[in-house]
Amino acid sequence: MAAVAPQPHVLAGLDRWRDLPLTQQPTWPDLDHVARVTERLATLPPLVFAGEADVLKARLAAAGRGEAFLLQGGDCAETFVDATADNIRNKIKTILQMAVVLTYGASLPVIKMGRMAGQYAKPRSSNDETRGDVTLPAYRGDIINGHDYTPKARIPDPDRLLEAYHTSASTLNLLRAFTTGGFADLRRVHEWNRGFMANPSYARYEETAAEIDRAIRFMAACGADFDALRTVEFFSSHEALLLDYERPLTRIDSRTGLPYDCSAHFLWIGERTRQIDGAHVDFLSRVRNPIGVKLGPTTTADEALALMDKLNPAGEPGRLTFITRMGAGTIRSALPALVEKVSAVGSPVTWVCDPMHGNTITSDSGYKTRRLTDVLDEVRGFFEVHRALGTVPGGLHIELTGDDVTEVLGGSEEIDDAGLAVRYETLVDPRLNHQQSLEMAFQVVQLMRA
Numbered sequence: 012m013a014a015v016a017p018q019p020h021v022l023a024g025l026d027r028w029r030d031l032p033l034t035q036q037p038t039w040p041d042l043d044h045v046a047r048v049t050e051r052l053a054t055l056p057p058l059v060f061a062g063e064a065d066v067l068k069a070r071l072a073a074a075g076r077g078e079a080f081l082l083q084g085g086d087c088a089e090t091f092v093d094a095t096a097d098n099i100r101n102k103i104k105t106i107l108q109m110a111v112v113l114t115y116g117a118s119l120p121v122i123k124m125g126r127m128a129g130q131y132a133k134p135r136s137s138n139d140e141t142r143g144d145v146t147l148p149a150y151r152g153d154i155i156n157g158h159d160y161t162p163k164a165r166i167p168d169p170d171r172l173l174e175a176y177h178t179s180a181s182t183l184n185l186l187r188a189f190t191t192g193g194f195a196d197l198r199r200v201h202e203w204n205r206g207f208m209a210n211p212s213y214a215r216y217e218e219t220a221a222e223i224d225r226a227i228r229f230m231a232a233c234g235a236d237f238d239a240l241r242t243v244e245f246f247s248s249h250e251a252l253l254l255d256y257e258r259p260l261t262r263i264d265s266r267t268g269l270p271y272d273c274s275a276h277f278l279w280i281g282e283r284t285r286q287i288d289g290a291h292v293d294f295l296s297r298v299r300n301p302i303g304v305k306l307g308p309t310t311t312a313d314e315a316l317a318l319m320d321k322l323n324p325a326g327e328p329g330r331l332t333f334i335t336r337m338g339a340g341t342i343r344s345a346l347p348a349l350v351e352k353v354s355a356v357g358s359p360v361t362w363v364c365d366p367m368h369g370n371t372i373t374s375d376s377g378y379k380t381r382r383l384t385d386v387l388d389e390v391r392g393f394f395e396v397h398r399a400l401g402t403v404p405g406g407l408h409i410e411l412t413g414d415d416v417t418e419v420l421g422g423s424e425e426i427d428d429a430g431l432a433v434r435y436e437t438l439v440d441p442r443l444n445h446q447q448s449l450e451m452a453f454q455v456v457q458l459m460r461a
């Protein structure tokens with residue numbers, strides 16, 4: 012079949028963002044260097060296929076109708092050095108375990124999506140970081156600069172875009188191998204638990220796994236064919252923050268002549284870059300992937316409606332996900348009006364809860380952290396609001412790792428302020444560790460069942 016050529020105005024539109032207010036970008040020291048790198052990126056193969064993004068769109072449409080549930084999780088900020096087999100495996104095992112708990116507990120298909128294979132750019136509250144009497148540019152993610160507190164490391168380096176591309180490609184390669192090569196086979200449900208520290212959630216997971224095992228053996232004895240269990244769908248996602256990276260990875264789909272941002276299946280616009288007349292909203296309005304927008308506690312209904320209009324004018328199901336991140340203390344008062352006004356328009360939106368970003372605090376000892384109780388309370392509030400309004404709580408967006416880090420307070424291991432120091436490894440925001448992630452999944456099942 013011959014490739015469908017793009018309309019000239021479609022191509023021209025992809026660069027319209029360059030004329031619009033563009034926030035949260037690095038100050039590149041050498042623009043020629045950036046141009047050389049982006050030209051090179053534009054010649055490299057896409058990381059995902061547009062058809063996969065279409066499949067995800069259909070899955071997210073189902074989540075918007077209450078026929079599936081999105082589980083989106085991964086690091087706050089992926090780093091190049093941590094893109095190792097062990098880290099990737101632990102993260103995917105954690106997501107698979109959570110998905111099993113949710114699927115089994117709530118009898119609903121779970122869409123599995125990593126904040127993985129591209130989550131390298133971070134918006135920051137401040138352009139600079141000061142330690143003592145030294146001020147340097149803030150760390151903006153491995154795709155831009157280094158975390159080491161030296162003037163050299165903090166200078167934005169365009170070659171990092173290429174490293175981000177290659178690290179995303181190798182991460183995605185392993186993700187695809189794990190999820191299609193037999194590792195994610197539901198019949199290995201027990202094995203995903205191996206290697207993790209024994210704890211109450213771990214034991215509870217073993218019980219669920221044993222029940223699933225029994226059910227599978229029963230069905231197998233009845234002659235059921237389990238080939239479908241061998242593979243799972245797994246999607247990649249990241250914040251589409253650095254447009255110098257997203258633009259060259261945007262490609263024309265030969266089947267339709269339409270542009271897709273092929274750096275990931277799903278891209279989202281952050282709370283700090285969702286200005287209706289800004290570059291990020293314009294750019295993502297022009298690609299055909301399913302996309303998300305983070306909505307913080309100050310979002311007005313008018314802003315949400317304008318975003319719907321601009322990002323999903325045709326009302327395509329699954330195209331637009333609103334990821335609310337209000338904070339546990341605010342969600343019950345701020346979310347209802349938003350949901351009511353958005354729902355009144357009738358255009359489909361998938362509602363997802365990010366219970367992390369509205370609940371960040373600084374501990375007495377100075378760590379940036381969150382309390383698991385606040386995180387869980389925001390999820391509870393999210394379900395309460397949607398249940399009260401008759402709308403659909405469509406999924407969860409969380410920062411997690413498969414490792415036994417100590418970054419979030421609480422949980423059955425009762426991590427306290429002093430305990431944060433034991434293994435605090437995140438470079439930006441605190442993540443749930445393996446057992447806190449499982450604990451959350453068990454709690455969410457109760458909410459989904461209710």
Ligand SMILES: O=C[C@H](O)[C@H](O)COP(=O)(O)O
Nearest residue numbers: 087133134135136137439440
């Ligand atoms: O992950 C989210 C943001 O990048 C982060 O919360 C901003 O953090 P900062 O306030 O430390 O800059």
Ligand SMILES: C=C(OP(=O)(O)O)C(=O)O
Nearest residue numbers: 134281282283305336368
């Ligand atoms: C920065 C993030 O979130 P938000 O835009 O909601 O602050 C994030 O999810 O990494």
